[in-house]
Amino acid sequence: MPIYCTEKKTATIFFQRENGTKGQLIVSPAPVEIVCLQSNNQGKYIFTLAASGSNPDCSGDNGYQFGGDRIADSYQLGRLIPNYTSFGCSVQEIIFYPSGQTDVVHPVQYRISQRNNPDYNPSEGIQVKDGIGKVVFKEFGIKCNWVVSCDDDCPEGSHKCTHNKYPGYCCVPCKETGDRLKNIANKVGR
Structure with missing residues (x-):
């Protein structure tokens, strides 16, 4: 540093x-x-995912459990996928962008909350x-x-000149001034 x-x-x-x-x-x-x-442009938002438990009737038990945070700019609901291991309930695909990270929520009931990413x-x-x-x-x-x-x-590579405005001086960049003078000389010399 x-x-x-x-x-x-x-x-x-x-x-x-x-x-x-x-x-x-x-x-x-x-x-x-x-x-x-x-x-750090991983994502503007933090999405918190919570999914309900499963019941044989696929309605969920409304006991939402924390499913983790996802950092992204947005999300989109994807396709429904049949899941025969969970009493025939479908599962929902959720795709988070820009990472393309996919979560599968089981069953269809879920909640997503969104907050700003303080590190974005x-x-x-x-x-x-x-x-x-x-x-x-x-x-x-x-x-x-x-x-x-x-x-x-003045910073390195510049020249200090007196000036009638505050703070009483200005710093003129040497290279830029030299390039301008060279350009003028070339035009006059033609």
């Missing part, structure tokens, strides 16, 4: 969201620890801890290619 700005007072983290907007976070006290949060994150993100280990920022939908500057310094 990368730690930035040791023996400094503040850390400024520059990042870009997946929708293209840029963000900046100033953290004090430094150092800061930044962690890339991996995406369709995209990566970042988590930032301050110098005392407290999480000060956590957000998904941010690319894991942040840039950090310490105190009033």
Whole structure:
């Protein structure tokens, strides 16, 4: 886990969201620890399955028993399957998506409850801890290619210029500026 700005007072983290907007976070006290949060798109919901017991008349005994949790985005009722070992009662197939996991419920009576999956994150993100280990920022939908500057310094690969707006300076990326100047020179030289 990368730690930035040791023996400094503040850390400024520059990042870009997946929708293209840029963000900046100033953290004090430094150092800061930044962690890339991996995406987890196993499923948006947790479905809890409960099936009734069996009676010879296939009506179920309304004594629903826990059948486990399934993590998925949705489910669909599948085909009825004859089951001759259970007094001729049919069983119902339930298919959970996107995993394609199939459960067979016996007999036909069952209950499915749905709740949000707290671990569902369709995209990566970042988590930032301050110098005392407290999480000060956590957000998904941010690319894991942040840039950090310490105190009033500019990040590596940039040049510090004075500016009349707060905080009194700006950081100009050297490579981008060099590429622009080269492009202008090539156009003028033609």
